[in-house]
Amino acid sequence: MVFPTIHISCPCADSISITPKPAKKKSRSHKAAEEEESEEEERFDPRSARSNFSLFPLESLLYCEDCNQIRCPRCVHDEIVCYFCPSCLFEVPSSAIKSDGNRCTRNCFSCPICFASLVVASTRDDQSGPYVLLCPHCHWSSSEIGIEFEKPTSITTQLAQKLKTVSTPSVTPAPSAPSDSYFPTISITPTISLPPNDAPRAPPTTAEMYQRLKVHYASQRASTGTDEFGSSNALSRLIGLYSSTSLTVGGPKPRSFSGGSGISKPLIGRDRKSEWSEMDHTLEIQNEDTTIAQLRKQGFAGTTSTAQRLNQGVPGPLFTQDVRPLAVLLRTKRSKRCRACRHILVKPESKVTTTRFRIKLVAMNYIPSLSISRLDPGSVSYNSLTPLTTHQFLLTVTNPLFDAINVTLATPQRTPGRFGTTVTILCPDFEVGANSDIWDEALGTGDAATGGKNTRKGKKTGNTGTVWDAGRNWTTVVIEIVPPLLPSEYTTDEAGGKDSPTEDDYLVQVPVSVRVEYETDVEREDGLGKEVKERREHTYWSVLGLGRIGKFGAPTTPLAVGTGGPVDVLGALGPSGVGLGRSSTYNVAKVGSSPPIVAGMVGMGVAGGLGKRNLK
Amino acid sequence: MPPKQTKGEYIETDTGNKVSRKSVILGSQNIILGGKTIIQADCTIRGDLRRTVAPGQQSGNVAIAVGRYCFLSRSSVLRPPGKIARGIYSYYPMKIGDHVFVGEGSVVEAALIGSYVHISKDCVIGKFTIIKDCVRIEEGTVIAPNSVIPSFSVVSGRPGVVVAELPETAVEGLERA
Numbered sequence: 001m002v003f004p005t006i007h008i009s010c011p012c013a014d015s016i017s018i019t020p021k022p023a024k025k026k027s028r029s030h031k032a033a034e035e036e037e038s039e040e041e042e043r044f045d046p047r048s049a050r051s052n053f054s055l056f057p058l059e060s061l062l063y064c065e066d067c068n069q070i071r072c073p074r075c076v077h078d079e080i081v082c083y084f085c086p087s088c089l090f091e092v093p094s095s096a097i098k099s100d101g102n103r104c105t106r107n108c109f110s111c112p113i114c115f116a117s118l119v120v121a122s123t124r125d126d127q128s129g130p131y132v133l134l135c136p137h138c139h140w141s142s143s144e145i146g147i148e149f150e151k152p153t154s155i156t157t158q159l160a161q162k163l164k165t166v167s168t169p170s171v172t173p174a175p176s177a178p179s180d181s182y183f184p185t186i187s188i189t190p191t192i193s194l195p196p197n198d199a200p201r202a203p204p205t206t207a208e209m210y211q212r213l214k215v216h217y218a219s220q221r222a223s224t225g226t227d228e229f230g231s232s233n234a235l236s237r238l239i240g241l242y243s244s245t246s247l248t249v250g251g252p253k254p255r256s257f258s259g260g261s262g263i264s265k266p267l268i269g270r271d272r273k274s275e276w277s278e279m280d281h282t283l284e285i286q287n288e289d290t291t292i293a294q295l296r297k298q299g300f301a302g303t304t305s306t307a308q309r310l311n312q313g314v315p316g317p318l319f320t321q322d323v324r325p326l327a328v329l330l331r332t333k334r335s336k337r338c339r340a341c342r343h344i345l346v347k348p349e350s351k352v353t354t355t356r357f358r359i360k361l362v363a364m365n366y367i368p369s370l371s372i373s374r375l376d377p378g379s380v381s382y383n384s385l386t387p388l389t390t391h392q393f394l395l396t397v398t399n400p401l402f403d404a405i406n407v408t409l410a411t412p413q414r415t416p417g418r419f420g421t422t423v424t425i426l427c428p429d430f431e432v433g434a435n436s437d438i439w440d441e442a443l444g445t446g447d448a449a450t451g452g453k454n455t456r457k458g459k460k461t462g463n464t465g466t467v468w469d470a471g472r473n474w475t476t477v478v479i480e481i482v483p484p485l486l487p488s489e490y491t492t493d494e495a496g497g498k499d500s501p502t503e504d505d506y507l508v509q510v511p512v513s514v515r516v517e518y519e520t521d522v523e524r525e526d527g528l529g530k531e532v533k534e535r536r537e538h539t540y541w542s543v544l545g546l547g548r549i550g551k552f553g554a555p556t557t558p559l560a561v562g563t564g565g566p567v568d569v570l571g572a573l574g575p576s577g578v579g580l581g582r583s584s585t586y587n588v589a590k591v592g593s594s595p596p597i598v599a600g601m602v603g604m605g606v607a608g609g610l611g612k613r614n615l616k
Numbered sequence: 617m618p619p620k621q622t623k624g625e626y627i628e629t630d631t632g633n634k635v636s637r638k639s640v641i642l643g644s645q646n647i648i649l650g651g652k653t654i655i656q657a658d659c660t661i662r663g664d665l666r667r668t669v670a671p672g673q674q675s676g677n678v679a680i681a682v683g684r685y686c687f688l689s690r691s692s693v694l695r696p697p698g699k700i701a702r703g704i705y706s707y708y709p710m711k712i713g714d715h716v717f718v719g720e721g722s723v724v725e726a727a728l729i730g731s732y733v734h735i736s737k738d739c740v741i742g743k744f745t746i747i748k749d750c751v752r753i754e755e756g757t758v759i760a761p762n763s764v765i766p767s768f769s770v771v772s773g774r775p776g777v778v779v780a781e782l783p784e785t786a787v788e789g790l791e792r793a
């Protein structure tokens with residue numbers, strides 16, 4: 001983990017905004033008051049299970065001007081602007097998406113083994129045919145599964161033909177079993193029995209099974225007008241559902257399923273269930289003997305990995321000899337809407353290759369950004385904060401707005417969690433200058449001149465109540481933490497595993513509430529009222545990941561960073577091998593430095609060895 | 617990075633490019649640097665590998681074109697891609713956009729790299745790769761030759777595949793003055 005980390009909490013999990021609310025517009029002041037109220041009464045716990053889903057880096061947050069609220073990926077709606085192939089970068093019309101299975105039909109294929117994109121290569125020196133699909137990374141070739149192409153163009157159609165001829169007669173030499181014998185009891189109950197053991201034929205492929213099912217249902221529909229499925233209508237819908245989810249081209253949209261006439265909802269539910277039970281059965285129909293025999297022959301290297309199998313569809317092939325080159329999956333460009341008020345927050349230009357946006361309301365243009373660095377860079381690693389020692393960090397608040405802001409930082413005295421770290425922000429209330437034009441400032445015009453920067457300019461004293469430093473649109477304050485002493489592995493071994501700190505307990509995560517207040521000119525469409533100032537405020541919770549608590553009085557080497565290292569050493573030495581006092585014996589043994597290491601020296605001595613990280 | 621950079625380690629060009637004296641620049645007449653680009657020590661730039669042309673035939677002289685505000689970290693390599701075409705092994709020009717960062721020890725043989733592209737350290741960008749604007753390549757990624765990486769992609773692994781999308785703020789995040 002790379003420290004420090006800064007995440008911002010989106011409150012959508014706790015607020016109503018996640019569900020679309022009626023489009024009545026609340027007055028700003030009312031809403032602000034409501035927010036204030038709700039935020040003041042609760043404290044943010046970065047360790048609660050829910051926080052995992054609400055914390056985002058500032059870069060991935062949007063901002064809704066109408067709701068006056070940050071919006072995270074959870075509380076926006078995505079709308080597809082266009083589909084395109086990530087390999088050839090051609091746009092695919094949305095009408096072709098369903099029929100093409102969401103894949104590119106322009107000769108773009110990915111390697112079934114390593115997923116790199118395949119190239120069409122000639123098998124001859126003179127660049128003539130036959131051609132193969134070749135992986136430039138792992139050198140897998142479609143000739144390994146017996147597929148070669150006559151011409152280097154329209155591979156998709158050629159491949160479709162080859163797969164039809166290759167898979168049906170040759171891979172499964174005996175598909176001769178008529179569907180009637182294959183479904184001997186199907187008319188009584190819609191489950192599939194295992195195939196008879198007499199024929200030593202290869203198991204049917206999924207595609208084959210699908211075909212048989214389709215034929216079966218078609219015949220059933222023809223023979224009986226109504227059966228246990230209710231009506232032939234329901235059946236055709238069922239088949240349509242299969243068609244759209246399988247690789248087979250065509251079939252009605254699944255949407256028509258739910259919109260069907262004359263089918264009550266519970267019946268739909270029952271149909272769905274029967275689908276799934278059939279799916280399970282098809283998975284069971286595997287001739288184990290042939291699989292085992294093949295496994296013996298191919299060895300472990302001939303089997304597919306989980307990723308490879310999943311990539312090939314469900315159920316994927318068990319052996320690499322059965323994989324198929326897959327057409328590249330399409331990607332989308334999406335616009336994003338606020339879930340609460342439906343306003344568009346992001347709208348990309350529809351051209352595939354452009355990176356421009358027509359609308360882009362990102363949070364970093366609305367709320368101040370935070371950054372963290374150590375006051376004493378380099379002396380202590382973020383990965384081993386010495387317990388019971390004061391660590392000073394510089395917290396810089398940068399203002400993206402064109403108005404000066406008043407920032408109030410609030411943090412619990414002790415961080416939540418079993419082993420709380422004591423936190424102090426030396427100057428929690430300060431001003432941050434406007435993000436005025438640099439030229440305005442230079443010319444002494446605009447708001448910047450009135451900001452009176454010199455009065456705010458910190459003296460880098462680190463005294464309580466004064467800012468450390470300030471610039472045009474940023475202010476830096478000092479934040480101090482005192483990490484607690486965690487029970488080490490020694491004591492926990494004696495006390496039992498219950499109290500042993502987990503990996504998470506070593507992390508110092510400081511929740512900081514950032515409250516912003518400012519006055520801004522109200523913009524009006526009529527151009528009047530320029531003089532009217534409006535007071536606005538915004539509060540958000542952020543979580544600063546300031547590092548990992550190290551050992552008290554024990555140096556941490558890159559080898560022993562975290563919790564894993566020392567445990568291994570202990571194990572090697574045996575429980576009785578070392579005096580179990582809180583000495584750094586094992587570390588000395590590990591580091592190999594002869595003099596006993598004193599706590600004070602630790603930081604200095606180790607710093608050189610650790611890769612030090614400066615934020616700036 | 618060395619603790620103290622000796623004075624005059626960098627040669628500064630008229631357009632504000634800073635090229636380390638300890639870098640290896642071959643065929644510099646075939647290299648264009650857009651300006652404000654920094655080339656650190658031990659970088660290798662193979663401007664000498666340019667398209668082979670039949671005698672008497674004129675062709676573009678540029679082997680490598682690098683845009684503005686690019687940063688080539690220590691020990692990185694820029695090498696125009698080459699292949700056999702009509703029986704002759706020939707190199708093809710490499711074009712790199714603005715605000716492109718190439719991490720330490722990475723080897724780049726791409727045909728085209730857009731703007732706002734961050735290539736982390738120890739990457740290999742295969743021959744004739746095309747990387748569009750706003751892309752981040754994670755550390756240690758090996759991109760297969762002839763790959764195309766669309767905008768707003770995060771690429772990782774060996775071979776490098778798109779593992780995530782970058783947010784809308786990618787340009788701001790990848791910009792470095």
Ligand SMILES: [Zn+2]
Binds near residue numbers: 013070071074075
């Ligand atoms: Zn949210």
Ligand SMILES: [Zn+2]
Binds near residue numbers: 087088105106
């Ligand atoms: Zn394509």
Ligand SMILES: [Zn+2]
Binds near residue numbers: 111116135137138
């Ligand atoms: Zn491959």
Ligand SMILES: [Zn+2]
Binds near residue numbers: 067339340341342343
């Ligand atoms: Zn909204």
